Amino acid sequence: MVLIQLSSLVSEVSHGQAFLGLCSLLISLIVILLIRQLVKQRRPRGFPPGPSPIPVIGNIMSLATEPHVFMKKQSEIHGQVRYLNYCGNIWHIMVLNGYDAIRECLYHQGDVFSDRPSLPLFMKMTKMGGLLNAKFGNGWIEHRQLASNSFRYFGRFQKPLDQKILEECMFFVDAIDEHKGKPFNPKHLVTNAVSNITNLIIFGERFTYDNCDFQHMIEIFSENVELAVSGWAFLYNAFPWIEYLPFGKHQKLFRNAAKVYNFLEQIIRRFSEGRVCNFPRHYIDDYLNKLDKSAGDLGTPYSRENLIYSVGELIIAGTETTTNTLRWAMLYMALYPNIQEKVHKEMDSVLGSEKSPSLADKKRMPYVEAVLHEVLRFCNIVPLGIFRATTQDTLVSGYNIPKGTMVITNLYSVHFDEKYWCDPGTFSPHRFLDSNGNFVRREAFLPFSLGKRHCLGEHLARMEMFLFFTTMLQRFHLQFPPGTVPSLTPKLGMTLQPLPYSICAVRRQQ
16 A cells, blocks of 8 residues: 555656656747847847847837838937848848938949848739839839830820820819819729829720729728738738738738739730730730730740739829828818918919919929929828848948848938928928929939839829819819818828818819
8 A cells, every 4th residue: 555655656756857847848948949039139240220129029019100200210319220120030121211321222222222022921912023022133124114115105196194184184173073062081082083094004094983893993902001011911021821820911911912813804804805916005915915925935024913913013003102192182281271372373373264284384383383292291102112122232321231131211201301301390382492482302302212113103193193283273172171170190001191081172263
């Protein structure tokens, strides 16, 4: 009996020792992994300074809310060129703040800062193909050149592009007029009008404002612009294995992308019917002609898949930024009636009540130009640009930057750079005028970025902003519904857009 009890006691002690040993081993393993992670997480040698990263997650929390504002404030501590650690050792990021640092890199070292980082999200969505997220190289160069030619030579056999924009402007103001001066949310109408200009280039025709299929696609695009910078998207870039989790906003992002790509495939097929080689009617024809000519070339960058990606990227890039610029412009005209009154006076003196605006009138309306430039500066539609990556080892402000480093260009910091802007936190169109009231270009003004990856559609966007804005303000006085003032806090996504607001467009009595 005693032997049995002794044996049982020895067995319990053995099990207890084994359990304690296992716990000790597990704790030791966790400590070793944590130490290993902290060692890997150290700032690379020669890299610029930056805030201390949190173990494992790095500085990811700084990208959660208003990252452009946080990065500018940090630059006051660590300098214009600074370091961020993204999820431990996964990504070492260089952040550029201020006009001087961004110009040094994007202009003076254009080739070096022209790549895109191979983020898992980009890999998943476009396989680093298409146009916007393509890696720097011959494939991207050929796709950009093709798109540039389509923008430049559009209307070779039709009306000039500015006339097409003016036609869309009339559809736009007529649709606004249907509200009879009563409150409405302008987002839907502005989005449709702006997207139709890109549609003319890509498909050769516009979509009516009540085309449900196209409206649904634009809504999905807009939602994905927000989801692409959600916390789940950042987590996916750090831990791609969460793709297999059945929940999370990243799953919504992927489902949306699949729907859009299916829709684009269908309309590409529809608008390519009747294509005649060497007589392209629009971007799709141009692309398919290139695809046919490169048949059998294993190294060709042209493919049906890249066509879908490129079309989708052109639509969203050509719609989202200009749409949000015009929505901010409408909001600020209603917010500052004295500025709106000056716009009306200048337009009346140049155009009167009968003549429609044209691009030729631009030079004669310096105050209108100043207002639009101040909207672009103050509202920072794309505050962080699109992430870049270095193509080779380089030196920036005395710091060693390795090849493949992810680079964030804080364009917000350029437009609020106290070195170049007096009282940048105040909305003031007069900063773009000289003492005689003439329009003046400012050096530290980069809403379309800089260098080889600058916005492809900058010229088109400027045409649209001017013609839509002047056509609208010639006909209407903008004001908020009585007793309401919308929030000026932006809705954060890849772009900064105003929160939904209502506005009244009242017919002017001239």
